[in-house]
Amino acid sequence: MSRHAADALDVEAIREDFPILERMIGDQQLVYLDNGATSQTPQQVIDTIVEYYTTYNANVHRGIHQLSQEASIAYEEAHDTVADFIGAEGREEIIFTKNTTEAENLVAYSWGRNELGPEDEIVLTEMEHHASLVTWQQVGKKTGASVKYIPVTEDGYLDMEAAAEMITDDTAIVSAVHVSNTLGTVNPVGDLADLAHDHDAYIFVDAAQSVPTRPVDVQAIDADFLAFSGHKMCGPTGSGALYGKRHVLEGMEPYLYGGDMITKVTYEDSTWNELPWKFEAGTPSISEGIALAAACDYLSDIGMDRVRRHEESLAEYAYDELDRFDDVEIYGPPGDDRSGLVAFNVDGVHAHDLSSIVNDSGVAIRAGDHCTQPLHDTLGVPASARASFYIYNTREEIDVLVDAIDDARQLFA
Secondary structure (H helix, E strand, O other), X not given: OOOOOOOOOOHHHHHOOOHXXXXXXXXXXXXXXXXXXXXXXXXXXXXXXXXXXXXXXXXXXXXXXXXXXXXXXXXXXXXXXXXXXXXXXXXXXXXXXXXXXXXXXXXXXXXXXXXXXXXXXXXXXXXXXXXXXXXXXXXXXXXXXXXXXXXXXXXXXXXXXXXXXXXOOOEEEEEEEOEOOOOOOEOOHHHHHHHHHHOOOEEEEEOOOOOOOOOOOHHHHOOOEEXXXXXXXXXXXXXXXXXXOHHHHHOOOOOOOXXXXXXXXXXXXXXXXXXXXXXXXXXXXXXXXXXXXXXXXXXHHHOHHHHHHHHHHHHHHHHHHHHXXXXXXXXXXXXXXXXXXXXXXXXXXXXXXXXXXXXXXXXEOEEEOOOOHHHHHHHOOOOEEEEEOOOOOOHHHHHHHHHHHHHHHHHOO
């Protein structure tokens, strides 16, 4: 039985798995609240990477020798683990990428550049991360397809009435963020998928902030594509995955050409390998892919429902504590209806200055536009501070953050 069998997380036990949490910042204990950018990595995942490099480091699908066989099996089984983690039908629907951004580009170029034209429309949301917004914006420019944006309401929700009007028979694809990395909004991507499919359009779900923090089932959502990054979910940097419905992926051309993505090559032509290898050209990120699967196993052992409840509880607590200050503006939905992050500004204090001041208390938060410049333009602010929470964070750490923010308020008063 899992050591996390109770409804609540054993946070102290979890913290013991993360060596970096012992780090000191000056003479202050590290309080790491920048998980929306990158989570920390547990020893179990670190050990998986070390084991690969110290016991069976070899290239995959290229050797008959023992080490290559072991590496190939581990790498292929990693696809199975990731498929199970998000409810895909099998490894054929899981393409390993460097991150969510690469997955967005893979679909945009392999499918979008070949299928879109001036008569088509791409529908995004105003809260899209640049990985989605810039990618589809530029593909629209190259293909002539127009790009439309579903607006965000004043309280930080997606305007679904507007979405129903904007998604039409001219829509070819809807690309929507599942959880906003700035507002904390959890978007109804299943409803967006229904709207898209009613008009014979595809939906791409940017799940970079959702797969690490809550149960996600691609079949329940009915996503055509879904992508996420390993470094936000206890995995290594340079790891991530694209999910695609098998029949859709089979109809797409490769994004990259080279070794391992081919079946037969002559001087005149080439034929492509089976899924998912058709989209994994060259030597892949082998250790990273295996470690991504280890991160999935680690989170599965904890239980994704528990992960979601814990981070939402922390977000609500942080929201309520910050809401006590009249000069703090919080962006997005109320505290009891958001994911595990809070973006905010303190009147008279630039977000960059605030981040620097709280760093003196050992607190790591994000400051900037969080790769959502157009959304910040809509909000009417150049930047915001963001605290984002994960499985190893506590209310006591939020108290440290709030005290540090109060110090900044007094300093700039």
